[in-house]
Amino acid sequence: MIRQIIVICIAIFSLSAFSQQGTASPYSFYGIGSLKFKGTVENRSMGGISVYLDSIHINLRNPAAYVGKNIEAVPFDNESRPVKFAVAGTASSSTLKSNSGEAEANSSIFDYIAMSVPVGKFGFGFGLLPFTSVGYQLDDINDNDEISNRFRGEGGVNRVFAGFGYQITDKLSAGVDINYNFGNIQNSAIAFAYTPEGELVEFQTREDNRSDLSGLNLNFGLAYKTMISDRLELSATATYAPKSELSSENERSFSTIIVNTTTNFELPINTSEVDLEAQNLRNTKLTLPSRFSIGAGLGKPRSWFVGAEYTLQTTSDFSNPVFTNTVTRYENSSQISLGGFFIPRYDAFSGYFKRVVYRAGFNYSNTGLVIKDQPINEFGISFGLGLPVGNRGLFSNANIGVEYGQRGTTNENLIKENFINFNLSLSLNSRWFRQQKYN
Template identity: 40%
Template sequence: MIKKIIVSICLLFSLAIFAQEGTSSPYSFYGIGDIKFKGTIENRSMGSLSVFPDSIHLNIQNPAQFASLKLTSFALGGTYANTKSKTETQEAKARRTSLDYMAIGIPVGKLGIGFGLIPYSSVGYKIGKTTYITNTNNDTIRSIYSKYNGIGGVNKVFLGFGYRLTKNINIGADLQYNFGTIETKDLQYQTDLQYGSRENNVSDLRGVNFDLGITYQTKVNAKQSFFGSLTYTPEATLTVGNTRNVEIVQLLSTSAVTVIERQNVPVADTKIKLPSKLSFGAGFGEVKKWLVGGEVTLLNNSVMSNRFNDIQGATFENAVRYSLGGFFIPNYNSYAKYYKRIVYRGGLRYENTGLVLQNKSINDFAANIGFGMPLSGTFTNINIGLEIGKRGTKYYNLVEENYINLSIGLSLSDKWFVKRKFD
C-alpha cells in the first residue's frame, strides 16, 4: 500500500513541477536563474550542511551518503516563501509555493542507489515601471509604462550510487540530466501612442553533469565520532536554444494585451557553463544524540554567462558558501515523552552568490531552525524548517530581499524487497 501512495505522489508532483514559480526575485533574470536547491529540509535546517550520514534520511548533496542508508527512503519537500523586496524608494511583497525535491534511496548491501527530480534553478519575476517625461517647466508631457515578466528554470533528473568501501569510508557518484525552459517578456507602452511593443524571448536548456563524493567516519572515543565529507562537481555545459520575436501590441483597459503584428527576430544559440564546485566539511558529535559541523563550498562561477549575448549589466565572479550547523536529540529511545524524540536542528549560511551588478557582489545570509517530528511506530518523519535571511542591498540601484521560508518535508523509510516467508 505504501508503495502505491509513493507512486501516486511522484506522478502528482512530476506534473506540478513544470508549472511552478519558485522565486519572485529580479536577480533570477541573469544566468540560469536563482539556484534554489541547497539540500533536503533536514540539511537546509542546519545551514545546508551535508556532512552527517543518516541511515533513514536521504542526503542528496553527496552521493557517497547513499551507502549509509539501511532502509529504503522516500523524500519529498516543498517551501512557502514570503519575500519583501525594497529599493531606496519602493517596496513590494511576494509569496511563492514550490516543490524543492523528490527522491528515493535504496540500500543494496554495501551499495546505495538514489534517484529523483530536483528543481535546480528558478526564474520568476514581475516588475512594472512608469517613466515620466517632462518639459522645461517640469510638466509631464508623456509617460512610458514598462513591464518585465520571467518564468521557468532548470530541473535535474539524477541517478546516483554510493558504495561502502571500508568500515570508515564511503565513495559515490551521480549522473544528472539538466533540462528546462525560460521565458521572458518585456513590454513598453507610451501613453500618447496607440500601440506599444513587446519582446518575447524563449530559451530551451539541456545538458549533462555529474558529482563525485567521499565521506569518512571514525570513532574518537566510546561515544563521540568524527565525520568528514568531500564533494566535487566538474565543469559542464548547457546548450541553449534561443528564439525571439517582437510584437506590436495594444494595451486594453482591462490590462489585457492584444497582438497586432508579430515578427520573428533571428538570435544565436548559446552555451552556458555550469561552474565546477568543490565542497568540503567536517563534524563532530555523538551519533543519535548531538552533532555539530561546518562546511565550505567553492564555485568557479566566473565561467558563467547569460542566455543571450546581448544581455548587459551583469558579470559573474567565483562564489563561496559557508555553512555551520548541527542537531540535538534529547532521547531518541524515549517512549513516555514525545518531545524528547524530536530532532532539533539549527544552522547559519553565508554566501557570495557569484552575481555582480553595478560592480557590487550580491551576498546572501540566512539563519535556520528545524524540527524532525517522528511518527510513532514507523521510521517516517515530518520535517519542518524555517529560514530567515537577506540577499542583496537596496543601495546602488539594486534590490534588497528580506525573506522568510517555511519548508515542510516527508521522509518515509521502510524495508522493501523482502522475500515473504509465509503467504
C-alpha cells in the same frame, strides 16, 4: 509499504497543484534563474550543511550517502538498512525593498522526490528536483514616475538524477551522481513610449525570448566517519561537480502590442520572428560552473551533531551568449554554513517530544552575481523539527523547516529581499531485504 507509497503519491499531487510559481525574486532575471536546489529540508534546517550522513535520511548533495552504512546497525536489529523515500515542497514570502518603495511577493515550489536503495556495499539513488527557477516582473520607472520598461520571466531548469555509492572501507565511502538537466526560460521586455504631453502611445514594442535547455553534468562525493572516542564521532565530506555545458535552442520575436494600463493585458497586433540562425544564436552553449564543497563535524551518534561546510563555485565561468547586458558580471561565489541538531532521547518509550529532532543553523554567501558593481550577497538563519511518524523501528519522520534571510542591496537603486521560506518534507523508510528469523 503500500501505505507509504500512497502517502508519497498524495503528497506529490498536492505539491504539484500547489507549486505554480517557483520564485518571485527579481534576481531570477539573471543567468538561468535563482538556484532552488539547496539540499533536503533536513540540510536546509541546519544552515544548509550536508556533512551529516546516516541511514535514515536521504542526502541529495553527496552521492556517497547512498550506501547508508554510516550509522550503527543496532537500531535496525543488526539487519538490513532501510530503503529511503523523500518528498518535499516550499512556500516562500518575500518583501522587496528599493529606494523608491517596497512590495510583497509569494511563491511556492515542489522541491524534490527521491529514493535511495542500499544493496550490500553499494547504494543507489534517483529522483527529480527543480535546479533553478525564473519568476519576476520588473518595472523600470523614469524621472517622471512613468514606466519606461517592463521585464517579465518564467520557467527554470529541472534535474533528473541517478547515482550510486560504494563502501570502500567501514569508514570511507564514495559515490557519483549523473544529472540530466532540462527546462526552458521565457522572458519578455516592453519599451513604453509616450507622447510629448506624457500620454502613453497606442502601440508599444515587446521583445519575447525563449530558450529550451538540456545537458548532463556529474557530481562526485566522498564521506568519512570514525569514532574518535567512546562518545564522539568525527564526520568529514567533500563533493565536486566539474564544469559542464547546457545546450540552448533559442527563439526571439518582436511584437507590436496594445497595453491595457488598468489590467496590464497585452494584445499583440503583429509579430515578427528574428532569424537567429543568421546571427549564429539559434543553437548555443551555456557554461555551468564547477562546484566544490568540503565540510566536517563532531557529534554523539543519535544524540547531537555540530558541523561546518565551505562551498566554492567558479561562477565567473558562467556564460550565456544570447542574453547579455553591460551592468552585470559574474565572479566566483562562496558560502559558509554552520548548523547541527539535537535529539533528547531517540529511543524514548514515553514522551513524544523526546524523540523529536531539533535543528538549527545559518549561512552566508556571495552569490557571484555583480550588478552595477554591487555584489549580491545572501544571509540566512534556519530552524527545523524532525517529527517521528509511523513504525518506531524505521525512524520515519515529517520534517518542518523555517528559513529567514536577506538577499541583495538597495545601493545603486537595486532591490533588497527579505524572505521567509516554509519547508515541509516526508522522509519515509521501509525495509525490503529483511532476513526472516524462525524459532
